[in-house]
Amino acid sequence: MIPSYITGSTASTFAGRTLRKRLPAILKSVIKKNKYNKVIKQDLRLLLGDLPYAQIKRFAYANSQEEKYWEVMFEEFYDTPWIDLPFYLAEALFYRQILSCTRWHENFKDPFAVHKSESLAAQEKNICKLLENTLHLLEKPFDKEGFTFLLRQNLWGNQADLSLFHDGKIPVSSMDQEDYLLQDDTKACANYIAKGVEQVDFLIDNVGADLVGDISLALYLLKNDKAEQINFHVKAEPIFVSDALEKDIDIQLQNIEEEHSNYAEIASLFKNYVEEGKINISANLYWNSPLFYDWLPSHLRETLDKSSLVISKGDAHYRRFLQDKKWGYGEPLDKVIDFFDKPLWLLRTLKSEVLAGVEEENILKANKMDSEWLVNGKFGVIQFHNFQ
16 A cells, blocks of 8 residues: 655654745745845735645746746645645755745855855864864775774765754764664665676755765775766755755865865865766756656656666655655665656755654664654764665
């Protein structure tokens, strides 16, 4: 039996709290942190007034590609109240409506730029430590111990999610938090990558420590000839507050050069690989769309068909692979993601109620440790899905 979508209809659930409290708080922070004119502020406040009970509304599409993606949703859910939408769709629409309100397609001013900048400053010590670890390991040949460290570093960097911690107070975890790692396929990942692969595709999530983790792992694989080509797939437009755009990678590299100059060679090495064509950064509007990953457009399907490995970072990508449905936590990934036949690593700290492929004993342990384990970003998974 196919499970139903998660929605915000029940106020006590995380999705329900998000529609009623978290999204309005994010919207208020956008108004507060930006110097918008009266018209834009009024439109943002109208959006605020719609949450969470009003029926959703279409927006003016920026181009035909966007229309193609969003009409799939509107044809099925038009006139549906926000709280009755599938949870991911509601969030994606919320962030797209913010772009309409703030005239993003006219001024291209990121409504979350201040959030991102403040977050970088707040994460400075953590980022410095990540860079120190990275530089140390880049000076050594590949081994599974070094790889494991960087993979875990990459996982816990995913806590740097401003859609959950929009106040900038991001928890900093130790890299060895075994009790908080609910599913750990690190050994399988290490064995797979140790043989070397041709193309690795990162589905990038957040700026800050999360992005530094992606940069570090990518450099480690290239420098040790464990990957020939790496693609960074980023969002084309602002979404989920801290999700990385192409320009955010430039900002992160500049931040390393200027604020962490002792580790500037990490930024230089990344730039060199970009110039050599070994790292490709690609922004695509599909990643901003409301569509789940059982519906990939042909141009992205062609790219990923060439991939030896897809590394999915973060909560939103995870939810889209699992179609934001109420799967049993122990449901095998081979059943849940049966439409995706490429080797896939899922690295994610838990910030929503969607989960599958986790052993029951780990679920029981998490429930005893923390009643909010599913949604507070303190717990994580490293899952290897290889449906072949």
